[in-house]
Amino acid sequence: MPSFDLGESIPSDTAHAVSVSLPTWQANVGYEEGQQWVVDKMVTGYPRFFIHKSIQALASDITSRFGQPQQQAMLFPTRKTAQRCHSFIQDKAPKELQANLQIVDLVLSASASVPPVLRSISPSISAVFFVPDAFPIAKQYWQHSGDGVSSRRAEFCHGLLRDGLLVLAEPSQAPRSPGLANAKVFRGPRRYQRPASIDAVNGSNHHPATASQGAEKNGPAGQGSDTETIESSRFLEERFGRNLDLSLVSNAKSAIRRRIAGVLSGDVDLTTKLPTMDSTARGVSNFREDDIYLTPCGMNAIFTAHQTLLKAREPRKSINFGFPYVDTLKILQKFGPGAEFYGRASSDDLDDLEEQLKSGARFLALFCEFPGNPLLACPDLVRIRKLADEYDFAVVVDETIGTFVNVNVLPYADVVVSSLTKIFSGDCNVMGGGLVLNPGSRYYNSLKQVLNETFEEQNYWAEDVMFMERNSRDFKTRIDRVNTNAEAICDTLVAHPNVLNVYYPKFNDSRPNYEACKTPHGGYGGLLSCTLQNKEQAIAFYDALDTAKGPSLGTNFTLTSPYVLLAHYQELDWAASYGVDPSLVRVSVGLEETELLKSVFAKALKATEEATAEAK
Structure with a gap:
């Protein structure tokens, strides 16, 4: 099993890793409390919680060029996404923190040296400038919405900015730093001399659009001979083409959508025509590829679903049914009329909801x-669907953990959302999300209309698309493997006397609800949780477990986390009130050999026995 040092990226030596190593229980506590011995060693973190260093570097450069003294910037892919953050700060921040709040847009230069294929991916950046004390408010928006730029987009656009190929969209957005505003910008093919991998460590220093140190200066951008311009354009196109075939981005998106629809599995040649889309995929009629929308991350799919519903229907409170992933509840509470929270997703909770509905609540x-x-x-989706049809509310189901290979929830939902970052990718090196409309929904036409008017496909960065498509080619076979491994680990845990509870769809009281949506050849998934007899045993178990340890789930390798500690550190008593033990250990099961995994967990369980003996 691989081992990772504190703060190291998971996977190792991966510039755009989605997870970070927190190998001991105390390291997780230290992270949550901001202790320097942990924070100072972190080279990365989960992207919506930890702003990637490449993004920080670009934000700093943009601020120095175009901002005012003492300002900070948060970066977004488009003007619309930046405007949403701007409005959130205006709504949530005190008046004194709204001073000098502004947006600056950077777009690709109109220079003839920029090849058309580069324009097709819309490498734009919109920066929201604010005073430093407003950063916590801006960070809330970044975390909850998932609207922020990806690290790959930041690296790519930083190179363009350095080369003078990313420029202000409007003259009115003039730089406020006269020295930088008057500085010469240089370009030319001889500057692109260093070979690079777009997934190399320290990728911000190795990029096809980043100047080599000491390169020859060819003169200000926009000047020079026609021959030089043609040469520069050709070189740019060849350079970008070698690292990322931009002409295939559209086909890559189509391949991802069809995998989500369940009509495409395995390898695919993106240069050829893709298989025909089955209109009855996912068990619904008239299903089309354009009913599937790709977003920058899973939380953005949830955010987009909520925003779309608010525009398509009369704005009302929503219902968060079941113990939530932390930001889902925050989205419903902070970006609309609010939320009704049912934390157990039990039959009693549904009874209570039905009584509210009968009494006139909508x-x-x-x-x-x-x-x-x-x-x-x-949750009981069959009953929820009946209530939704009778009392006119939409149903949005997050299938990230179940996955569409194991379960089919679309017939019971109006909208299905998923984090492609997880097992769909598996490699833990790229973010992505999916939003699927049910064409049979009574809200389909109104939702479709709003999305046609508001959805920005370019928000999902082209390089991330290409990595996601590549990673997901063996998605189905990986699901089968982790299903088998997860059941084997559950059997090992259930057999040990120090394990108090094992949480897994196959063993839970709600198994009949799972079975109602389970596909004919599906399993029970690759995620499980357990609790030990006490906190001391939980710590001993976690510290002794020889797996990768950090945030996220759905990785091709087994990844363990004291999940409640990480997700709800400031509200552990609240979590406990809904039956969620603060000492719970969550396991995302990987593709390792089954017998190896069983031995790893048996060894960690042995450590709980030793902890018990020491306590006596």
Whole structure:
């Protein structure tokens, strides 16, 4: 099993890793409390919580060029996304923190040296400038919405900015730093001399659009001979083409959508025509590829679903049904009329909801996970669908943990959302999300209209698309493997006397609800949780477990986390009130050999026996 030092990226030596190593229980506590011995060693973190260093570097450069003294910047892919952050700060921040709040847009230069294929991916950046004390408010928006730029986009655009190929969209957005505003910008093919990998460590220093140190200066951008311009354009196109075939981005998106639809599995040649889309895929009629929308991350899919429903229907409170992933509830609470929270997703909770509905309460939508995280309980979607049809609310189901290979929830939902960052990718090196409309939904036409008017496809960065498509080619076979491994680990845990509870769809009381949506050849997923007899045993178990340890799930390698500690450190008593033990350990099961995994967990369980003996 691989080992990772504190703060190291998971996977190792990966510039755009999605997870970070927190190998001991105390390291997780230190991270949550901001202790320097942990924070100072972190080279990365989960992208919505830890702003990638490449993004920080670009934000600093943009601020120095175009901002005012003492300002900071948060970066977004488009003007619309930046405007949403701007409005959030205006709404949530005190008046004194709204001083000098502004947006600056950077777009690709109109220079003839820029090849058309580069324009097709819209490498734009919009920066929201604010005073430093407003950063916590801006960070809330970044975390909850998932609207922020990806690290790959930041690296790519930073190179363009350095080369004078990323420029202000409007003259009115003039730089406020006269020295930099008057500085010469240089370009030319001889500057692109260093070979690079777009997934190399310290990628911000190795990029096809980044100047080599000491390169010859060819003169200000926009000047020079026609021959030089043609040469520069040709070189740019060849350079970008070698690292990322931009002409295939559209086909890559199509391949991802068809995998989400369940009509494409395995390898595919993106240069050829893709298989025909099955209009009855996912068990619904008239299903089309354009009913699937790709977003920068899973949380952005949830955010987009909520925003779309608010525009398509009369704005009302929503329902968060089941113990939530932390930001889902925050989205419903902070970006609309609010939320009704049912934390257990039980039959009693549904009874209470039905009584509210009978008494006249009306809601925008019910949001739930299938299964839930971290207790893996499954809501009764059959009954929820009946209530939704009778009382006119939409149903939004997050299938990230179940995955469409194991379960099919679309017939019961109006909208299905998923984090492609997880097992769909598996490699833990790229973010992505999916939003699927049910064409049979009574809200389909109104939702489609809003999305046609508001959805910005370019928000999902082209390089991330290409990595996601490549990673997901063996998605289905990986699911089968982790299903088998997860059941084997559960059997090992259940057999040990120090394990108090094992949470897994196969063993939970809500298993009938899972079975109602389980596909004919599906399993029970690759995520499980357990609790030990006491906190001391939980710490001993976690510290002794020889797996990767850090945030996220759905990785091709087994990844363990004291999930409640990480997700709800400031509200552990609240979590406990819904039956979620603060000492719970969550396991995302990988592709390792089954017998190896069983031995690794047996060894960690042995450590709990030793901890018990020492306590006596």
